[in-house]
Amino acid sequence: MNLNMSSGESIVAQIQGLSTSPRDISQLHAFLKQSDDLIRSDSTRFAPLLTLLDPSIHSLGFLYILDACTSGPTPKEQANEHVCTIARFVKACSTEQIRMAPEKFVSICKKLKDQVMFLAAPIRGIAPMLTAIRKLQSSTEHLTTLHPDFLLLCLSAKCYKNGLSILEDDIYEVDQPRDFLLYGYYGGMICIGLKRFRKAMELLHHVVTAPMSNMSAIAVEAYKKYILVSLIHLGQFNASVPKYASTVAQRNLKNFTQPYLELAVSYGTGKVAELEACIRQHRERFQNDNNFGLARQVVSSIYKRNIQRLTQTYLTLSLEGIANSVQLNSPREAEMHVLQMIQDGEIHATINQKDGMVRFLEDPEQYKSCAMIERIDSSIERMMTLSKKLTATDELMSCDPAYLSRVGKERAPRLDFDDYDPVPQKFSM
Amino acid sequence: MEPEPETLNTPNGDTAAPHRPITNPDSVLDVESYSSLYSGRTKITRLLFIAERCDVVSMQLEALRMAYDEVKKGENTQLFREVVSKIAGRLGDAYGPDPDWSDVVDRKADARKDKLENELNAYRTNLIKESIRMGYNDFGDFYYAHGALGDAFKNYVRTRDYCTTSKHIIHMCLNAILVSIEMGQFTHVTSYVSKAEQSQEAVEPIVAAKLRCAAGLAHLEAKKYKLAARMFLETHPELGNNYSEVIAAQDVATYGGLCALASFDRAELKAKVIDNINFRNFLELVPEVRELIHDFYSSHYASCLDYLGSLKSNLLLDIHLHDHVDTLYDQIRSKALIQYTHPFVSVDMRMMADAFKTTVAGLEKELESLITENQIQARIDSHNKILYARHADQRNATFQRVLQTGNEFDRDVKAMLLRANLIKNEFYSKQSKKLHNF
Numbered sequence: 001m002n003l004n005m006s007s008g009e010s011i012v013a014q015i016q017g018l019s020t021s022p023r024d025i026s027q028l029h030a031f032l033k034q035s036d037d038l039i040r041s042d043s044t045r046f047a048p049l050l051t052l053l054d055p056s057i058h059s060l061g062f063l064y065i066l067d068a069c070t071s072g073p074t075p076k077e078q079a080n081e082h083v084c085t086i087a088r089f090v091k092a093c094s095t096e097q098i099r100m101a102p103e104k105f106v107s108i109c110k111k112l113k114d115q116v117m118f119l120a121a122p123i124r125g126i127a128p129m130l131t132a133i134r135k136l137q138s139s140t141e142h143l144t145t146l147h148p149d150f151l152l153l154c155l156s157a158k159c160y161k162n163g164l165s166i167l168e169d170d171i172y173e174v175d176q177p178r179d180f181l182l183y184g185y186y187g188g189m190i191c192i193g194l195k196r197f198r199k200a201m202e203l204l205h206h207v208v209t210a211p212m213s214n215m216s217a218i219a220v221e222a223y224k225k226y227i228l229v230s231l232i233h234l235g236q237f238n239a240s241v242p243k244y245a246s247t248v249a250q251r252n253l254k255n256f257t258q259p260y261l262e263l264a265v266s267y268g269t270g271k272v273a274e275l276e277a278c279i280r281q282h283r284e285r286f287q288n289d290n291n292f293g294l295a296r297q298v299v300s301s302i303y304k305r306n307i308q309r310l311t312q313t314y315l316t317l318s319l320e321g322i323a324n325s326v327q328l329n330s331p332r333e334a335e336m337h338v339l340q341m342i343q344d345g346e347i348h349a350t351i352n353q354k355d356g357m358v359r360f361l362e363d364p365e366q367y368k369s370c371a372m373i374e375r376i377d378s379s380i381e382r383m384m385t386l387s388k389k390l391t392a393t394d395e396l397m398s399c400d401p402a403y404l405s406r407v408g409k410e411r412a413p414r415l416d417f418d419d420y421d422p423v424p425q426k427f428s429m
Numbered sequence: 430m431e432p433e434p435e436t437l438n439t440p441n442g443d444t445a446a447p448h449r450p451i452t453n454p455d456s457v458l459d460v461e462s463y464s465s466l467y468s469g470r471t472k473i474t475r476l477l478f479i480a481e482r483c484d485v486v487s488m489q490l491e492a493l494r495m496a497y498d499e500v501k502k503g504e505n506t507q508l509f510r511e512v513v514s515k516i517a518g519r520l521g522d523a524y525g526p527d528p529d530w531s532d533v534v535d536r537k538a539d540a541r542k543d544k545l546e547n548e549l550n551a552y553r554t555n556l557i558k559e560s561i562r563m564g565y566n567d568f569g570d571f572y573y574a575h576g577a578l579g580d581a582f583k584n585y586v587r588t589r590d591y592c593t594t595s596k597h598i599i600h601m602c603l604n605a606i607l608v609s610i611e612m613g614q615f616t617h618v619t620s621y622v623s624k625a626e627q628s629q630e631a632v633e634p635i636v637a638a639k640l641r642c643a644a645g646l647a648h649l650e651a652k653k654y655k656l657a658a659r660m661f662l663e664t665h666p667e668l669g670n671n672y673s674e675v676i677a678a679q680d681v682a683t684y685g686g687l688c689a690l691a692s693f694d695r696a697e698l699k700a701k702v703i704d705n706i707n708f709r710n711f712l713e714l715v716p717e718v719r720e721l722i723h724d725f726y727s728s729h730y731a732s733c734l735d736y737l738g739s740l741k742s743n744l745l746l747d748i749h750l751h752d753h754v755d756t757l758y759d760q761i762r763s764k765a766l767i768q769y770t771h772p773f774v775s776v777d778m779r780m781m782a783d784a785f786k787t788t789v790a791g792l793e794k795e796l797e798s799l800i801t802e803n804q805i806q807a808r809i810d811s812h813n814k815i816l817y818a819r820h821a822d823q824r825n826a827t828f829q830r831v832l833q834t835g836n837e838f839d840r841d842v843k844a845m846l847l848r849a850n851l852i853k854n855e856f857y858s859k860q861s862k863k864l865h866n867f
Binding site: 170171172173174175176177180202205206209210211213244309312313314315316317318321355357360362363365366367372375376379380382383386387389390393397 | 797800801808809810811812813817822824825828831832835838839840842843844845846847848849850851852854855
């Protein structure tokens with residue numbers, strides 16, 4: 001059926017006319033929702049009409065039309081065009097208007113991600129996605145559906161630093177649990193890439209202990225990486241899954257990650273030869289999971305761990321002694337390792353090349369400087385804010401009717417005599 | 430067994446010779462005098478154990494011969510067959526399987542069993558408590574003599590319902606303890622010891638000593654060396670050889686002394702062992718243990734470790750102590766090392782190696798493991814071979830812990846709030862799903 005141009009133009013006119021005041025916008029929103037099917041059915045006609053609209057003022061209308069145009073399979077030639085249009089829109093759109101139709105916004109951003117991946121140029125999508133997230137979030141503590149997509153783009157483009165800015169925010173509100181798992185997993189991978197192992201462990205730990213009713217493959221993969229990162233960063237791995245993790249996780253994680261747990265056990269012995277044998281044995285498995293690079297890092301970390309243990313027992317030790325106890329091949333290698341660790345600040349020592357001796361020193365930090373006092377002070381303030389937040393959440397929860405009804409049911413309905421005040425009642429004869 | 434050196438050289442040039450006149454340089458365990466300390470079933474089991482564990486063939490055969498003689502005095506045909514199979518004809522015909530004797534004994538046993546059963550049934554119909562008790566007791570004795578330890582135990586325990594005085598209860602407990610020790614079930618031993626102790630106010634010293642020994646053995650088996658030591662040290666010397674069906678007085682001294690040395694700290698060692706007049710009587714019976722405790726206390730570690738070395742091979746033949754010897758020895762050696770370094774700010778490792786009769790490299794390894802386990806607070810200067818005491822700086826350590834606790838709190842609380850939020854969302858989504866279903 002041939003739709004006459006006037007309906008398309010009338011929609012455009014409506015959009016243009018009603019995009020000024022907030023009341024008008026809600027009216028426009030209702031109108032657009034009604035006309036949604038109409039727009040979708042004839043999306044190709046509407047595409048040129050986009051030029052008539054200004055994305056910053058007519059964001060809502062633009063969004064509806066753009067969504068209709070870009071949904072559905074896209075031919076190769078148009079991919080580039082779509083990417084540019086969407087990117088421009090995201091940059092220019094107005095935050096309040098797009099927040100009225102968040103699903104549509106999310107869907108065009110996902111389309112953007114698909115297209116840049118298809119064009120094998122993920123780096124093009126990073127800046128627009130970042131802007132999109134910032135506009136969609138109600139606060140920096142809010143996790144949107146776009147977060148994991150953004151992190152995926154950063155990973156594919158190897159632009160880890162951009163991802164880091166998002167990861168620095170603490171998340172407290174989550175829309176969809178599944179997004180959260182992916183966010184944690186990709187975030188962990190980005191941190192590993194940047195060698196920020198502490199943050200990586202935190203994120204992966206969140207994924208592993210998140211509440212879930214069925215075993216999630218994301219959690220299993222996250223657990224594998226968690227084991228490896230824990231070995232690299234802390235030098236040990238606590239094999240017991242914490243009690244606050246979901247019951248499915250507690251029961252099943254170990255079954256899926258056997259080779260990694262064996263690796264952790266052989267790491268615990270401190271013997272390099274055993275560790276390497278274990279890695280060789282499970283090499284294929286590690287490679288399939290794309291964890292072989294991490295596994296190799298685990299091996300280099302065991303040398304560091306052993307040298308650090310030596311600092312606890314020795315004041316001075318010959319390089320040969322170090323080489324022997326850490327199972328390195330020669331004193332020269334030992335010297336290289338020790339030198340690297342001193343430079344990284346992991347141990348405090350001096351090397352005397354004439355005697356071939358290493359002298360281990362105490363940590364020079366005296367905790368007396370102004371900088372340290374400021375650090376402690378800011379820590380305390382941070383703790384206090386966090387405590388207040390926790391108390392507030394607790395209070396909120398205690399007033400929740402669902403909670404109260406549940407707790408009330410469990411308490412025994414009868415009243416104890418002891419509840420009464422033990423003051424003798426007045427006799428009344 | 431290698432011969433021990435005749436003289437000692439301590440680094441301070443102390444007169445060491447007077448420490449050594451007691452032991453026989455070729456001290457092989459004298460099987461005969463060892464077994465004369467015991468009586469009853471334990472004598473046979475001990476002899477069999479020695480035969481099993483010993484490498485010297487002559488000692489083996491000696492032990493087996495004595496076991497054979499002892500078994501023949503009793504009525505345990507099962508054990509007899511075992512001894513015979515172990516001898517395997519090596520001692521000639523006089524020590525071969527004696528089927529006639531076995532038959533006679535078995536027939537007598539059957540007859541006695543029938544008689545006991547009839548008696549017991551008679552008593553049971555008459556409902557005389559004392560007789561029933563004695564009936565069960567006799568049954569217990571009978572089964573014990575014939576090696577059916579499980580049945581013996583059951584019967585002894587059955588007398589419990591018919592015990593009227595506390596003496597009866599003690600009797601029952603002692604029997605139960607004896608059988609449990611023979612069976613190797615030391616949990617029963619502990620429970621029956623406590624039962625016996627609860628029952629009576631004024632316990633006879635000999636009985637009390639027996640109970641203490643039994644408790645000590647149970648703790649030893651459970652590797653609770655400190656408790657075992659305490660039990661053995663509290664044993665009254667009146668025990669003498671009244672408990673030879675379980676333990677000899679020499680054993681009390683050895684077990685008590687070694688466990689105390691491995692687990693007590695210096696103050697406790699002095700108060701409970703060295704100044705303990707009662708225990709002194711026991712120590713007189715085993716002079717090596719007495720000497721080695723004194724050496725340890727007065728820091729003559731080399732001679733102390735020498736005594737230990739000479740005792741080791743004999744202790745490995747003891748049925749109760751053999752699998753604890755290594756642990757105890759390691760603990761004693763570690764304690765010696767720790768005690769040596771304790772009063773000093775710096776220790777020359779060469780002198781220390783001499784004092785402990787070991788090489789500097791070996792000593793360094795031992796010290797390294799002790800430092801890693803945090804039993805010695807010190808650091809090794811491997812270049813000059815000196816051990817420096819190192820006391821952790823409390824102030825710095827506190828600051829470090831504070832910052833760390835802060836970080837952990839931060840991390841945990843944030844994770845918790847996050848999880849709470851996730852659960853809340855899931856909860857709401859489940860709720861909304863329920864609503865949609867209507």
